[in-house]
Amino acid sequence: MDTSLVLEERGRLSLRPIDAGRPMTPNDVRIAVHTVGICGSDVHYYTHGKIGPFVVEQPMVLGHEASGTVIEVGQAVTHLKVGDRVCMEPGIPDPTSRAAKLGIYNVDPAVQFWATPPVHGCLTPQVVHPAAYTYALPDSVSFAQGAMVEPFAIGMQAASRARIQPGDIALVTGAGPIGMMTALAALAGGCAKVYVSDLAQPKLDIIGAYPGIETINIRTTPAAEAIAQATNGWGADVVFECSGAAPAILGLPQLARPGGTVVLVGMPVDPVPVDIVGLQARELRVETVFRYANMYDRAIALIAAGKVDLTPLISATLPFADSIAAFDRAVEARDTDVKIQIEMPAP
Numbered sequence: 645m646d647t648s649l650v651l652e653e654r655g656r657l658s659l660r661p662i663d664a665g666r667p668m669t670p671n672d673v674r675i676a677v678h679t680v681g682i683c684g685s686d687v688h689y690y691t692h693g694k695i696g697p698f699v700v701e702q703p704m705v706l707g708h709e710a711s712g713t714v715i716e717v718g719q720a721v722t723h724l725k726v727g728d729r730v731c732m733e734p735g736i737p738d739p740t741s742r743a744a745k746l747g748i749y750n751v752d753p754a755v756q757f758w759a760t761p762p763v764h765g766c767l768t769p770q771v772v773h774p775a776a777y778t779y780a781l782p783d784s785v786s787f788a789q790g791a792m793v794e795p796f797a798i799g800m801q802a803a804s805r806a807r808i809q810p811g812d813i814a815l816v817t818g819a820g821p822i823g824m825m826t827a828l829a830a831l832a833g834g835c836a837k838v839y840v841s842d843l844a845q846p847k848l849d850i851i852g853a854y855p856g857i858e859t860i861n862i863r864t865t866p867a868a869e870a871i872a873q874a875t876n877g878w879g880a881d882v883v884f885e886c887s888g889a890a891p892a893i894l895g896l897p898q899l900a901r902p903g904g905t906v907v908l909v910g911m912p913v914d915p916v917p918v919d920i921v922g923l924q925a926r927e928l929r930v931e932t933v934f935r936y937a938n939m940y941d942r943a944i945a946l947i948a949a950g951k952v953d954l955t956p957l958i959s960a961t962l963p964f965a966d967s968i969a970a971f972d973r974a975v976e977a978r979d980t981d982v983k984i985q986i987e988m989p990a991p
């Protein structure tokens with residue numbers, strides 16, 4: 645049994661041995677975990693003990709944003725070998741399910757997702773994972789970048805759902821990690837310019853440092869006013885709602901151009917009001933995003949091609965021995981922190 649980062653119950657983490665492993669099958673690989681990013685959902689399970697219907701009822705290993713090195717390969721695996729540097733897609737769908745057959749395995753009701761109760765996560769020295777959801781990293785992509793592929797894949801899913809046209813103007817409401825990932829995916833996906841709005845200037849400074857991204861501090865200028873100014877009153881072609889904040893969601897129709905698109909990425913904790921007539925009056929297309937499907941290859945390709953650089957979003961890297969401190973820092977939610985990563989000791 646390997647020492648893992650275990651959420652014992654709401655508010656209590658420990659580093660201790662736990663039996664969290666899956667048995668190897670011929671279609672699996674065993675991976676020595678190298679880097680794991682801390683996600684908002686990990687933090688939420690730590691502070692609240694639940695997300696919606698998912699409740700932590702027994703000790704659970706946290707973490708789902710991981711990269712590592714293949715150390716054992718199942719007999720049926722052909723595309724990976726021992727020594728390959730990889731990142732892993734944390735959701736394991738049932739390949740025979742109706743959703744998987746349709747290619748929308750992210751909404752397979754049977755999906756087993758790391759660190760979603762009762763499934764253990766990857767803040768542990770070794771994981772056994774289906775080779776089909778394990779992706780080789782090109783030499784130019786570091787372990788740290790590999791562990792950023794998971795959150796970036798959500799931005800990729802959002803950009804794909806938007807059906808961006810070359811030259812689109814996009815607005816991202818909310819400069820949290822997912823808002824930043826979505827802005828970068830939208831830019832890489834063909835947007836001429838991406839505006840990002842938030843109240844926290846330090847976050848805007850981080851994402852605004854990327855060429856092609858402009859920021860709107862909604863403490864001084866309402867997003868609707870700023871986007872109207874920027875587009876001669878027409879509105880954004882695509883609005884990505886990444887804040888999950890009720891006022892932002894209510895105000896969505898004022899941000900998009902007639903016939904434009906709204907993509908709901910942020911997840912409000914409770915149900916929130918939506919201005920349906922406002923959406924109808926501009927005949928806006930509304931899309932939703934839940935995790936991602938078939939995005940890892942594309943995300944890795946963009947990073948490897950140098951079209952997306954996620955490194956500036958890695959705010960701190962702590963050793964596994966300090967992972968409880970890393971989580972306590974993530975709970976602080978500093979405006980200057982985007983992604984905190986944990987590095988496992990060498991196997």
Ligand SMILES: [Zn+2]
Nearest residue numbers: 683709794795
């Ligand atoms: Zn995540």
